[in-house]
Amino acid sequence: MAFVSSGYNPDKPMENRISDIGPKKYDEFYPPVIAKNKGTWLYHEYIQPGVYYHVAESGDKVFTVRVGGARLMSTTHIREICEIGEKHCDGYVRFTTRNNIEFMVDSEDKIRPLIEDLESRKFAGGSFKFPVGGTGAGITNIVHTQGWIHCHTPATDASGPVKATMDVLFDDFKDHRLPAHLRVSLACCLNMCGAVHCSDIAILGYHRKPPLLDHEYLDKMCEIPLAIAACPTAAIKPSKVEFDGQKVNSVAVKESRCMFCGNCYTMCPSMPLADTEGDGIVIMAGGKVSNRISAPKFSKVVVAFIPNEAPRWPKTTETIKKMVEVYANDANKYERLGEWAERIGWERFFEKCELPFTHHLIDDFRDPAYFTWRQTTQFKF
Amino acid sequence: MPSVEFMGKTFNVDEDGFIDSYDNWCQEWVQWVKKEEGIDELNDEHQKVIDVLRDYYEKNGIAPMVRVLSKVTGFKLKHIYELFPSGPGKGACKMAGLPKPTGCV
Numbered sequence: 001m002a003f004v005s006s007g008y009n010p011d012k013p014m015e016n017r018i019s020d021i022g023p024k025k026y027d028e029f030y031p032p033v034i035a036k037n038k039g040t041w042l043y044h045e046y047i048q049p050g051v052y053y054h055v056a057e058s059g060d061k062v063f064t065v066r067v068g069g070a071r072l073m074s075t076t077h078i079r080e081i082c083e084i085g086e087k088h089c090d091g092y093v094r095f096t097t098r099n100n101i102e103f104m105v106d107s108e109d110k111i112r113p114l115i116e117d118l119e120s121r122k123f124a125g126g127s128f129k130f131p132v133g134g135t136g137a138g139i140t141n142i143v144h145t146q147g148w149i150h151c152h153t154p155a156t157d158a159s160g161p162v163k164a165t166m167d168v169l170f171d172d173f174k175d176h177r178l179p180a181h182l183r184v185s186l187a188c189c190l191n192m193c194g195a196v197h198c199s200d201i202a203i204l205g206y207h208r209k210p211p212l213l214d215h216e217y218l219d220k221m222c223e224i225p226l227a228i229a230a231c232p233t234a235a236i237k238p239s240k241v242e243f244d245g246q247k248v249n250s251v252a253v254k255e256s257r258c259m260f261c262g263n264c265y266t267m268c269p270s271m272p273l274a275d276t277e278g279d280g281i282v283i284m285a286g287g288k289v290s291n292r293i294s295a296p297k298f299s300k301v302v303v304a305f306i307p308n309e310a311p312r313w314p315k316t317t318e319t320i321k322k323m324v325e326v327y328a329n330d331a332n333k334y335e336r337l338g339e340w341a342e343r344i345g346w347e348r349f350f351e352k353c354e355l356p357f358t359h360h361l362i363d364d365f366r367d368p369a370y371f372t373w374r375q376t377t378q379f380k381f
Numbered sequence: 382m383p384s385v386e387f388m389g390k391t392f393n394v395d396e397d398g399f400i401d402s403y404d405n406w407c408q409e410w411v412q413w414v415k416k417e418e419g420i421d422e423l424n425d426e427h428q429k430v431i432d433v434l435r436d437y438y439e440k441n442g443i444a445p446m447v448r449v450l451s452k453v454t455g456f457k458l459k460h461i462y463e464l465f466p467s468g469p470g471k472g473a474c475k476m477a478g479l480p481k482p483t484g485c486v
Contacts, residue, residue, distance in 0.1 A: 013419035014466055191485070220402040221480055223443040267483045 155205030286338030406478030
């Protein structure tokens with residue numbers, strides 16, 4: 001396509017430049033019923049999974065229909081969301097913190113047509129465009145990251161495994177059968193963008209091989225002290241290397257100390273470590289952020305490695321499905337996965353979920369590792 | 382690797398326009414980046430920032446933190462942005478011939 005100027009003048013980049021205006025103020029986009037009743041809500045109730053209403057002091061009600069979103073979506077899809085918003089909700093719509101989409105209407109008779117419209121829309125391949133659900137004690141959307149779509153440090157894909165996992169857990173997206181809500185997250189490397197460290201079940205991309213060293217370019221591309229300081233186990237040291245008959249500055253990696261975190265590659269483009277066979281997925285479990293009953297928890301590693309199996313990641317989804325089923329059958333009402341595992345003991349968790357316990361799961365990182373070992377005789381055979 | 386020819390010199394650059402090696406830096410490169418970054422005129426303050434960056438990089442092997450750059454040059458961050466509209470990383474470091482900033486930028 002030919003170049004079309006927006007009015008920006010590259011010869012005078014600072015001319016007519018607008019900056020530091022921040023985002024639009026949120027209340028510009030309130031539906032009238034929200035604007036009117038802000039701060040005066042009395043209570044809320046679920047009508048069915050994905051559909052609930054809030055009642056205000058004035059007696060006004062607002063009905064919300066939550067639908068799943070793929071997070072990564074085209075403008076065509078956003079236009080379709082807008083079209084539904086125009087048709088049913090006077091042009092208002094919002095996105096949740098787990099990237100679901102919420103349509104709000106102000107009277108009960110508008111809900112059924114809205115839900116019917118949403119559920120009738122499908123992609124050509126057959127998947128729902130706007131499945132209603134994601135509320136209450138079920139499984140809502142998966143917070144995830146870039147994966148092979150856009151990032152340069154991933155050890156697994158994001159959109160692919162998320163689609164595979166949500167397909168397996170789809171019934172729970174549309175149901176409230178679990179003891180408490182169950183949050184699933186994914187991060188494609190252990191930068192852990194998103195919520196993997198604090199989710200009931202977390203999928204995490206993981207490497208198993210040390211970085212390759214591109215000595216020719218390392219000193220030119222990288223600030224060597226940064227690469228050295230990036231290593232949590234101090235496996236990297238500066239070194240002089242013979243390359244093409246010349247002595248060049250580079251680094252040396254002590255492979256027995258490297259645990260393949262990839263931090264050095266983040267800082268230094270000449271230390272790539274992604275590997276088809278080496279890379280895969282770690283499953284973590286038992287994290288939460290809310291303060292309800294028990295304090296927030298970190299999720300813990302429960303499966304040390306599952307290979308990448310694009311495009312459907314069958315072993316990963318099977319493992320997750322198994323954990324969800326055991327938790328659903330065994331936990332008490334209101335008990336989050338981490339609370340359940342801590343109550344029955346992690347040895348029982350592994351037994352019930354039929355997960356192998358390997359030495360990889362025993363913490364060995366610095367002094368705090370000691371506090372994760374069992375310093376009591378209280379355990380179950 | 383793409384290359385640019387400017388004032389009789391050839392520079393190898395990456396896709397973001399950073400020079401391939403610190404050692405290939407020269408005054409012509411500064412003029413080239415000045416044109417690329419849309420800086421009208423180079424004054425002593427630009428030169429001071431570049432000198433500080435190159436001096437620090439030679440001594441320490443890394444680009445200085447923004448606070449260090451501010452303290453050594455005496456320019457507040459706001460002023461550094463006035464000198465280099467793209468900022469200390471994309472603007473000043475590029476002009477000084479330092480490697481491209483890395484990490485979660």
